[in-house]
Amino acid sequence: MNAQNQILVALAVASAGSLGFIAAYALRAGSHYEGLAFAVSAAALSYAAAVWARLLPVERVTDPIESYPSPREERQQSSLELETDLAAVTRYKVLRRWLSVAISLFAVSVVVPLRSLGPAPGRALFGTKWRRGDRIAREDGSLIRVNDMNVDSTLTVFPEHAVGDAQSQAVLIRLPVELTPQTGGYIAYSRLCTHAGCPVALYRASVKQLFCPCHQSAFDVTNDGAVVAGPADHALPRLPIAIGEDGFVHATGDFPEPVGPGFWERG
Amino acid sequence: MIRRLFLWLDDRLGTAHAVRTALHKAFPDHWSFMLGEINLYAFVVLVATGTFLALFFDPNAAQSPYDGPYRMLAGAHVSHAFASTMALSFEVRGGLLIRQVHHWTALVFVCGIIVHMGRVFFTGAFRKPRELNWVVGVTLCVVGLLAGFTGYSLPDDLLSGIGLRIADSVALSVPLIGTWASFLLLGGPFPTTQMLPRLFVLHVYLVPLTIAALIALHLAILWRQKHSQFPGPGRTERNVAGSPMVPQYAAKSLALFVAVVAVVVALGAFVQINPIWLWGPYEPWRALVPAQPDWYVGWLDGALRLGPPLALHLFGHTVPSPFWPAVLMPLFLFGVILLWPWIEGWITADQAYHQLLDRPRDVPARTAFGVAVLTFAGGLTLAGSGDVQARYLHQSIVVITHFYQVFCLVGPLVAFVVTYAFAGELRRLERHPQVQRVELHRNVEGGYDEDAIA
Numbered sequence: 226m227n228a229q230n231q232i233l234v235a236l237a238v239a240s241a242g243s244l245g246f247i248a249a250y251a252l253r254a255g256s257h258y259e260g261l262a263f264a265v266s267a268a269a270l271s272y273a274a275a276v277w278a279r280l281l282p283v284e285r286v287t288d289p290i291e292s293y294p295s296p297r298e299e300r301q302q303s304s305l306e307l308e309t310d311l312a313a314v315t316r317y318k319v320l321r322r323w324l325s326v327a328i329s330l331f332a333v334s335v336v337v338p339l340r341s342l343g344p345a346p347g348r349a350l351f352g353t354k355w356r357r358g359d360r361i362a363r364e365d366g367s368l369i370r371v372n373d374m375n376v377d378s379t380l381t382v383f384p385e386h387a388v389g390d391a392q393s394q395a396v397l398i399r400l401p402v403e404l405t406p407q408t409g410g411y412i413a414y415s416r417l418c419t420h421a422g423c424p425v426a427l428y429r430a431s432v433k434q435l436f437c438p439c440h441q442s443a444f445d446v447t448n449d450g451a452v453v454a455g456p457a458d459h460a461l462p463r464l465p466i467a468i469g470e471d472g473f474v475h476a477t478g479d480f481p482e483p484v485g486p487g488f489w490e491r492g
Numbered sequence: 493m494i495r496r497l498f499l500w501l502d503d504r505l506g507t508a509h510a511v512r513t514a515l516h517k518a519f520p521d522h523w524s525f526m527l528g529e530i531n532l533y534a535f536v537v538l539v540a541t542g543t544f545l546a547l548f549f550d551p552n553a554a555q556s557p558y559d560g561p562y563r564m565l566a567g568a569h570v571s572h573a574f575a576s577t578m579a580l581s582f583e584v585r586g587g588l589l590i591r592q593v594h595h596w597t598a599l600v601f602v603c604g605i606i607v608h609m610g611r612v613f614f615t616g617a618f619r620k621p622r623e624l625n626w627v628v629g630v631t632l633c634v635v636g637l638l639a640g641f642t643g644y645s646l647p648d649d650l651l652s653g654i655g656l657r658i659a660d661s662v663a664l665s666v667p668l669i670g671t672w673a674s675f676l677l678l679g680g681p682f683p684t685t686q687m688l689p690r691l692f693v694l695h696v697y698l699v700p701l702t703i704a705a706l707i708a709l710h711l712a713i714l715w716r717q718k719h720s721q722f723p724g725p726g727r728t729e730r731n732v733a734g735s736p737m738v739p740q741y742a743a744k745s746l747a748l749f750v751a752v753v754a755v756v757v758a759l760g761a762f763v764q765i766n767p768i769w770l771w772g773p774y775e776p777w778r779a780l781v782p783a784q785p786d787w788y789v790g791w792l793d794g795a796l797r798l799g800p801p802l803a804l805h806l807f808g809h810t811v812p813s814p815f816w817p818a819v820l821m822p823l824f825l826f827g828v829i830l831l832w833p834w835i836e837g838w839i840t841a842d843q844a845y846h847q848l849l850d851r852p853r854d855v856p857a858r859t860a861f862g863v864a865v866l867t868f869a870g871g872l873t874l875a876g877s878g879d880v881q882a883r884y885l886h887q888s889i890v891v892i893t894h895f896y897q898v899f900c901l902v903g904p905l906v907a908f909v910v911t912y913a914f915a916g917e918l919r920r921l922e923r924h925p926q927v928q929r930v931e932l933h934r935n936v937e938g939g940y941d942e943d944a945i946a
Contacts, residue, residue, distance in 0.1 A: 260761020487812025
């Protein structure tokens with residue numbers, strides 16, 4: 226087929242594709258048909274343009290590069306002029322100094338309103354909502370009694386008055402009772418990875434390790450949350466818990482150190 | 493008709509000469525000069541599809557129970573951001589196609605930028621007088637990454653929420669200003685209700701405006717300096733030869749534009765991307781396993797996985813471990829890339845104008861350096877999916893991580909040496925036939941004698 230006929234066919238296909246797209250859209254045929262028709266139309270147009278480009282007479286142009294650098298005299302003259310002009314403005318030494326002071330302060334005052342964007346960090350990252358005596362609740366707010374969990378199972382938990390609080394999220398694990406006899410086998414850690422703040426959502430009961438799915442840090446549950454592997458640089462904070470006389474698991478205080486990833490003021 | 497418009501304009505603006513010169517501007521014919529255009533056209537598609545999406549998307553973080561047609565999530569507590577993205581995908585006519593085309597085009601956009609950068613780097617097109625445009629281009633690459641990241645963070649699904657959480661932890665790791673930066677950017681400790689509206693402003697206003705301005709600058713500088721070119725007959729350090737822009741080059745370029753559209757629309761139609769209904773809404777205590785970001789963020793995620801568990805404690809302050817792989821390393825890497833024209837100029841003591849391009853094999857040290865950098869970035873990117881590889885290879889993730897740690901340190905050195913040797917070998921191979929070139933002399937009988945040229 227010669228080039229003109231190829232273009233003709235391609236343009237016919239492109240038109241059919243566009244009509245097809247309009248029809249698919251009108252009939253709510255869904256993204257597959259809409260996309261197919263549209264892509265066919267565009268591809269056929271592209272083919273037509275590419276063949277058309279080959280039909281055009283071959284033409285060669287050669288442009289000289291002459292826009293840079295400027296002729297020597299022009300360069301000399303204008304750079305000198307610029308220097309002289311600037312010198313005329315800035316020759317008053319004291320004024321020049323004050324000018325830079327004023328401009329700097331002006332620049333600072335322009336960015337000062339950025340302070341409105343957020344509160345001062347203060348102690349916000351140093352504590353969570355856990356308080357002494359808070360009973361431990363599931364995501365749905367229900368409380369946990371001592372017999373609710375099987376050995377080697379885990380739960381995502383919150384203080385009963387702050388269910389869903391990102392910073393306070395903790396993982397409650399029931400270990401074989403001989404590992405933590407004081408709390409009936411229960412142990413709780415912050416659920417925020419100390420590396421980049423992802424939830425340490427995986428628990429491997431066989432090795433008693435919590436595992437972060439984001440960057441694969443692993444923490445030893447039986448050794449105070451110490452880092453066993455991965456890029457995390459410090460242990461998972463442990464939530465102090467006890468079993469009340471009423472049988473509810475509760476916290477005996479907040480985490481002893483800031484939870485989540487490190488930051489400059491953390492010390 | 494066209495002629496009348498031309499004359500009408502010239503009557504008022506005196507543009508006859510300028511338009512004529514512009515239309516006949518010489519474009520080099522080599523295919524690699526069209527790589528940058530892919531990004532230009534991808535940007536056009538992104539603005540068009542993005543505008544459509546922005547008319548439906550609602551960045552509000554307020555929660556309500558989901559009651560759309562996707563029944564698997566019926567009643568789930570989702571933000572307006574998530575719900576409006578769901579509505580775009582399932583209720584707005586043509587919405588899913590446009591959303592998927594937008595996301596695919598973003599991937600193509602960043603990919604195209606990096607390939608185009610590779611062309612400019614490996615052929616030495618960044619040398620004097622084009623250092624400025626190299627800097628504009630590298631900046632475009634960084635802003636392009638930012639555009640992608642702010643975009644896929646918007647739907648408030650589980651993957652995007654985890655990505656934001658990690659980004660916030662990286663911000664927190666910056667010494668001195670990190671905590672303040674995090675609080676000012678998000679409006680408080682992560683997660684906040686302001687973060688999505690703010691990302692939205694960045695993604696639909698500040699970032700694309702910056703990209704548009706940089707593209708304009710990139711093209712203006714290109715126009716003024718004209719294209720570089722590969723050596724050839726009639727091509728010198730003070731000219732540029734090729735096809736005229738109109739009509740020959742314009743036809744080719746138009747073909748490329750619609751080809752880009754065809755590819756991204758086909759991808760958007762047939763290859764599912766970011767199905768947020770499978771990830772579910774973001775809840776800060778849920779995780780997605782495995783979780784991989786868009787491909788161009790993979791190198792940073794990989795770097796975070798490979799980084800040493802090393803926090804620096806000084807004078808009662810902490811520099812946490814994410815700082816080294818996710819802040820310092822990228823700053824250093826992009827710093828070297830940004831300053832490369834001057835670094836190379838300093839090493840080679842070369843201050844001359846360069847209109848003619850190098851073939852990669854002819855400058856083996858630069859080529860080897862570029863391949864080493866790509867090997868490093870490639871290793872990091874692969875490490876970003878180490879957990880998936882561990883599962884398919886039945887290996888411990890610890891083994892995989894150690895492998896990539898070694899790979900990223902040793903691989904670039906090996907790549908450098910191999911590339912350097914390979915470039916030399918390529919040049920030797922083509923020098924061989926030159927030995928057999930001959931000089932012809934007319935002899936007294938009227939025939940020719942040959943003399944071999946050494």
